[in-house]
Amino acid sequence: MVHALIFAGGTGKRMNTRTKPKQFLELHGKPVIIYTLEHFEFHPEVDNIIVVCLENWISNLKHWLKQYDFHKVSLIVPGNSLGGDKSIYNGLKAMESKVSPADIVLIHDGVRPLINAELISENIAKVKEKGNAITVESVSESVVQLNGDEKIANVPPRAKMFSAKAPQSFRYGEIWKLYQRAASEGVGTIDSAHLCSIYGVEMFTVKSTPNNIKITAPTDYYIFRALYEAMENEQILGI
Structure with a gap:
């Protein structure tokens, strides 16, 4: 089976928003996290979705999942505002009794x-x-x-330099073993690729x-809005 583990447990301090964490900011009335989840909900190869969410926003997320008719989200796990690696750990741990070590898990940012x-x-x-698979993008500078x-x-x-993006994907048993x-050992990580690098795991891109x-920042939200609306116009108007 193929599982998507979407982590949205951060508080988004860099956004400077007083009312909502970044993953729940809305565009055209729909939260960012829902835009993200739809890619996995509609994908024919993805069987199951687990979301790691800020605990006091779980009821809101459940409301939106019902509103937008999601069927693949089987589990919502309380997140950890201390860091993405802690939220991913929480999600992988919650999956332990429900998945096979050979199952594929795509780890992706809710934002x-x-x-x-x-x-x-x-x-x-x-x-x-x-x-495994690490999504990467060539650097422009x-x-x-x-x-x-x-x-x-x-x-x-520069031709050999890339930035790590997401999804970052693995066999469940292998990545859960590394997070454990x-x-x-008290090792903090930036993301799953960083974790694999620390422990010398060969990675593929x-x-x-x-x-x-x-x-992560206010400018990112406005870039997302501009890009999304440009893509919408291209589909609707053919421009």
């Missing part, structure tokens, strides 16, 4: 709503072929590595769709 079905399919195919004195120590060739190990942005 990355501009992916598409092709990217999901490519992640699933790469896990079946290689065991040079990356510099600093030393401890704020001096540039290295400028790697990190928790027992899938090229990201364009504009696979993560909404």
Whole structure:
């Protein structure tokens, strides 16, 4: 089986919103998290969806899932505002008795709503072929590595530099084992790719769709709105 683990447990402090966390901001009356979840709900290869959500927003999420006629969300798990790695841990732990170690799990940010079905399919195919899949995007500017004195120590060739995006996809048993190990050893991580890097796991890549942005700051929300409306106009008006 193929599961999507969507984490939306953050409080979104960088958004400076006083009323709503970033994943629940609305565009045309629909929350960002619903735009994200729809990609997995409508994908024929995804069997099941687990959402990690801020605990005091779970009732709101359940209302929206009913309103937008979702059928694949089987579990909503309270998140952890201390970090995405803690929320992912909570989600993977809640899945433990319900999935097989060989099942595929796509780990995705609830605030990355501009992916598409092709990217999901490519992640699933790469896990079946290689065991994991990390969505990446080539960088458009040079990356510099600093030393401890704020001096540039290295400028790697840009052609070899990519940024890690999402989904990040794995066999459930393998990624859950790593998160358990990190928790027992007190190791904090940025994302699942970082976790795999810490423990020397060989990783394989899938090229990201364009504009696979993560909404973390106010400008990101406005970029999302502009891009979404441009895509809508292209579909409706053919422009």
